[in-house]
Amino acid sequence: MPATIDEYLHTEHFPHIWCPGCGLGTVTGSFLRAALELGLKKEETVVVGGIGCSSRAVGYLDFSTVHSIHGRALAFATGIKMAHPQFTVIVLTGDGDGAAIGGNHLIHACRRNIDITCILFNNRIYGMTGGQLSPQMGEGGMATTAPYGHEEPAFDLCRLTEAAGATYVARGTAYGPRELQRLIKGGITHKGFSFIEAVTQCPTEFGKRNAPKGAIAMLEDMKARAINAKKAAALPPEELVDRIITGVLHEETGRPEFAQNYTDMLTRVRNTE
Amino acid sequence: MELWHSHILRETIDQDSLLVQGNRACALGALDSGVRFFAGYPITPSSEIMETMARELPLVGGVFLQMEDEIASICACIGASLTGEVAMTATSGPGFSLMQEAIGYAAVAEAPLVVVDVMRMGPSTGRPTTPSQGDVMQARWGTHGDHPAIVLAASNVADMYRLTMAAVRFAQRFRTPVTLLADEVVGHMRESFAPELVGRYRLTSGDFDFTEGYLRPDMVREVHPPHTLGRKGHPHVTGLIHDDTGFPTNDPKKSEQFLLQLHDKVVHHRDELCLYDVKNEGKGRVCIVAYGSCARSARAALKLAKEEGLPVEVLHLYTLFPLPVEIIQAVARRCEFILIPELNLGQYAREVRKMAENWTTVISMGKIDGTLITPREILDRLEELIGKYESI
Amino acid sequence: MTDAQAQTDGMVIASDAGKPLAERHFLEVRFGGSGGQGVILMGVILAVAATRDHRYVVQTQSYGPEARGGYSRSDVIIARNPVDYPQLTGIDLLVALSAEAAQKYTGFVRSHGVFIFDSGVLATPPRITADTYGVPFAKLALEATGRAQTANILTLGAVVGLTGIISPDSLEKAVLSMVPKGTEEMNQAAMRRGLELDGEEWRVR
Numbered sequence: 001m002p003a004t005i006d007e008y009l010h011t012e013h014f015p016h017i018w019c020p021g022c023g024l025g026t027v028t029g030s031f032l033r034a035a036l037e038l039g040l041k042k043e044e045t046v047v048v049g050g051i052g053c054s055s056r057a058v059g060y061l062d063f064s065t066v067h068s069i070h071g072r073a074l075a076f077a078t079g080i081k082m083a084h085p086q087f088t089v090i091v092l093t094g095d096g097d098g099a100a101i102g103g104n105h106l107i108h109a110c111r112r113n114i115d116i117t118c119i120l121f122n123n124r125i126y127g128m129t130g131g132q133l134s135p136q137m138g139e140g141g142m143a144t145t146a147p148y149g150h151e152e153p154a155f156d157l158c159r160l161t162e163a164a165g166a167t168y169v170a171r172g173t174a175y176g177p178r179e180l181q182r183l184i185k186g187g188i189t190h191k192g193f194s195f196i197e198a199v200t201q202c203p204t205e206f207g208k209r210n211a212p213k214g215a216i217a218m219l220e221d222m223k224a225r226a227i228n229a230k231k232a233a234a235l236p237p238e239e240l241v242d243r244i245i246t247g248v249l250h251e252e253t254g255r256p257e258f259a260q261n262y263t264d265m266l267t268r269v270r271n272t273e
Numbered sequence: 274m275e276l277w278h279s280h281i282l283r284e285t286i287d288q289d290s291l292l293v294q295g296n297r298a299c300a301l302g303a304l305d306s307g308v309r310f311f312a313g314y315p316i317t318p319s320s321e322i323m324e325t326m327a328r329e330l331p332l333v334g335g336v337f338l339q340m341e342d343e344i345a346s347i348c349a350c351i352g353a354s355l356t357g358e359v360a361m362t363a364t365s366g367p368g369f370s371l372m373q374e375a376i377g378y379a380a381v382a383e384a385p386l387v388v389v390d391v392m393r394m395g396p397s398t399g400r401p402t403t404p405s406q407g408d409v410m411q412a413r414w415g416t417h418g419d420h421p422a423i424v425l426a427a428s429n430v431a432d433m434y435r436l437t438m439a440a441v442r443f444a445q446r447f448r449t450p451v452t453l454l455a456d457e458v459v460g461h462m463r464e465s466f467a468p469e470l471v472g473r474y475r476l477t478s479g480d481f482d483f484t485e486g487y488l489r490p491d492m493v494r495e496v497h498p499p500h501t502l503g504r505k506g507h508p509h510v511t512g513l514i515h516d517d518t519g520f521p522t523n524d525p526k527k528s529e530q531f532l533l534q535l536h537d538k539v540v541h542h543r544d545e546l547c548l549y550d551v552k553n554e555g556k557g558r559v560c561i562v563a564y565g566s567c568a569r570s571a572r573a574a575l576k577l578a579k580e581e582g583l584p585v586e587v588l589h590l591y592t593l594f595p596l597p598v599e600i601i602q603a604v605a606r607r608c609e610f611i612l613i614p615e616l617n618l619g620q621y622a623r624e625v626r627k628m629a630e631n632w633t634t635v636i637s638m639g640k641i642d643g644t645l646i647t648p649r650e651i652l653d654r655l656e657e658l659i660g661k662y663e664s665i
Numbered sequence: 666m667t668d669a670q671a672q673t674d675g676m677v678i679a680s681d682a683g684k685p686l687a688e689r690h691f692l693e694v695r696f697g698g699s700g701g702q703g704v705i706l707m708g709v710i711l712a713v714a715a716t717r718d719h720r721y722v723v724q725t726q727s728y729g730p731e732a733r734g735g736y737s738r739s740d741v742i743i744a745r746n747p748v749d750y751p752q753l754t755g756i757d758l759l760v761a762l763s764a765e766a767a768q769k770y771t772g773f774v775r776s777h778g779v780f781i782f783d784s785g786v787l788a789t790p791p792r793i794t795a796d797t798y799g800v801p802f803a804k805l806a807l808e809a810t811g812r813a814q815t816a817n818i819l820t821l822g823a824v825v826g827l828t829g830i831i832s833p834d835s836l837e838k839a840v841l842s843m844v845p846k847g848t849e850e851m852n853q854a855a856m857r858r859g860l861e862l863d864g865e866e867w868r869v870r
Contacts, residue, residue: 066509067513068352069378075348079349083310292713402728459751462724463722465722570749572749645752647750
């Protein structure tokens with residue numbers, strides 16, 4: 001059993017590719033501390049990433065790791081989980097990877113309620129390709145592909161995944177890594193599809209064109225806007241505009257999990273044959 | 274070991290009849306060669322493959338998934354393949370187009386995978402219920418970058434069974450995606466066929482024996498050792514160019530080495546991979562080189578030609594890629610003409626021309642109206658060619 | 666297959682020339698009708714029955730996108746040797762269940778062939794040199810089983826009864842294995858009624 005999170009890391013591949021001030025490492029740290037608390041076994045834990053800055057995390061993790069193709073991490077993960085339901089399957093994805101190109105796979109994974117934990121790193125920008133807009137950017141955001149300000153609203157990914165059938169939905173921020181660790185741990189132990197939105201900062205590409213600028217200012221903004229779901233429940237909607245509601249937003253245990261359901265079907269079918 | 278097809282034949286169709294649909298024979302071949310994971314998306318004219326897998330896989334404890342699209346289907350298959358499962362998907366042109374990026378991933382990640390493409394007339398939606406061979410070059414070069422490709426072509430119901438088995442074996446042995454091409458006629462036709470007699474259909478090739486059932490573990494060697502997820506060593510798998518550790522590299526030398534090995538592991542085993550059959554060998558001035566349903570037209574045309582005393586031979590290719598260079602060149606050296614009937618505008622003829630034009634004249638006979646090339650149409654062409662030869 | 670090819674293009678085996686269908690080594694059969702009539706199923710049942718008689722068989726089909734209505738055809742090649750070209754190059758036996766099918770396909774019927782049509786939907790068939798039979802299949806089916814839907818199985822019985830291209834025993838086994846559970850007896854009755862038809866009674870001259 002690893003004693004520190006370093007044992008879950010391929011430190012020989014450091015330095016990592018993330019920029020100074022980036023929040024992706026913070027979120028990855030929260031995931032690793034959750035993994036450490038749970039004592040996840042390296043062999044039986046499969047971590048799947050897509051393409052983008054956040055998905056590069058899998059290249060530094062010493063689990064069974066798959067760096068898949070853009071948007072398709074959940075489809076790969078579905079195959080892995082169904083072939084080997086005993087594996088703990090984690091998907092690390094970004095807002096472009098998970099909500100744009102991979103949006104269809106996201107809602108269908110929710111619908112199936114397959115026992116996968118999906119951590120979506122939301123920094124509202126395409127960092128790796130140089131600052132293009134993401135569907136999570138929201139109106140007014142500036143990007144290389146929104147030079148006059150973006151005209152489209154963002155998804156509320158937590159409400160989207162809840163409506164699509166995810167049975168554990170949570171949101172945390174890079175400002176609150178301990179809360180995020182707790183939320184991720186809750187997601188991994190939950191049997192069913194768990195979706196954790198990790199709000200994080202990209203000072204290099206997002207901060208270059210949007211306020212506030214710089215990692216510290218972005219984190220402070222995150223702190224100011226974050227509000228726990230319980231507190232938020234007591235406030236009228238107009239006071240929640242632009243707030244980041246954190247915590248476990250939705251949890252249900254009654255719905256059957258897909259891999260288990262499939263295994264039960266196999267038993268039933270083979271017994272009647 | 275009881276092969277699964279016997280179970281299905283007993284259970285689902287008239288037990289004394291051996292009438293099997295092409296798509297169904299493909300599914301039977303998959304089950305008999307150990308495929309235990311199938312993810313797909315419905316599309317005409319391939320859907321009967323997935324319908325058969327949906328019904329049969331649970332009975333052998335396998336996994337069947339109907340995914341949200343073809344991209345998800347092939348990606349789920351690759352995921353399963355990376356854990357050591359024998360995985361397959363099936364589709365037709367539009368779905369095959371969607372799968373291309375992932376086929377490249379499977380090639381780079383060296384994930385064994387079988388993709389069946391039951392071709393229909395394209396491009397785009399085209400004509401879904403008419404046959405075509407328009408996807409031949411897509412099967413070779415559909416995904417971006419230099420990569421190996423093993424592409425087989427089925428011409429009848431027996432082929433759908435045995436070439437599916439071959440595809441599974443090749444995929445496992447060479448740890449790469451293998452495409453099996455069929456067309457609407459081959460997929461949907463029902464034909465008398467006895468799976469237990471496949472040995473009689475032995476093809477000319479190394480030591481390939483279609484009568485063998487499941488994979489032998491000792492066959493899975495010679496190429497990169499598999500990185501199996503969930504096993505010791507907890508590997509890293511990536512679509513980035515990587516070195517032997519599995520981790521990305523930007524080193525020019527290592528990058529070249531990696532890509533060359535992907536290429537060589539397939540091309541250097543042509544003797545094992547190239548399945549073919551020659552009729553009337555050495556007796557033709559014209560050789561008809563054909564594959565898929567056109568090979569049946571060619572065989573029928575050969576019978577008509579023999580009646581007319583025309584010197585013709587037929588090279589029936591079951592493996593389109595890797596290119597059967599030596600086999601084509603041997604034919605090119607002994608025949609004045611090579612005639613290639615195919616249901617496209619000469620996709621494979623161009624490949625043959627590259628290999629053969631130093632020795633012979635390669636003539637493309639393409640047809641793209643959605644009907645098969647008839648034996649009479651081939652015969653007319655043969656008469657014309659041989660007449661031309663006589664007049665020289 | 667085009668009109669021009671119909672008479673010339675062929676896998677016709679010389680020794681088959683002029684022989685009754687039942688004695689031929691290579692036989693091309695087409696069922697034509699509209700969607701929902703069970704045309705494809707008829708081809709499949711005939712094909713299954715022929716494999717029971719140890720023939721080499723290829724069955725292909727063509728149909729429009731509609732589940733009901735539209736055109737539908739089902740082709741069967743029955744041979745004593747392996748079949749190369751899988752589609753028809755001419756027709757030795759045409760079974761037409763709609764006026765459109767009769768119009769569309771009679772031109773491909775070879776001389777010394779057989780043409781069977783549903784006289785309930787087609788009063789005056791195209792005149793061709795083939796042996797021609799007109800039978801009101803739906804009416805006979807209704808009389809025999811009380812269900813017009815059994816017309817396709819009755820037709821199959823008639824095809825086998827009038828031509829002898831496969832054994833009645835193989836047809837019966839194929840029918841029983843292919844029709845929905847619970848309808849076996851009814852379909853058996855329909856098939857037998859078809860098998861009993863007297864060729865001279867229904868021949869069109």
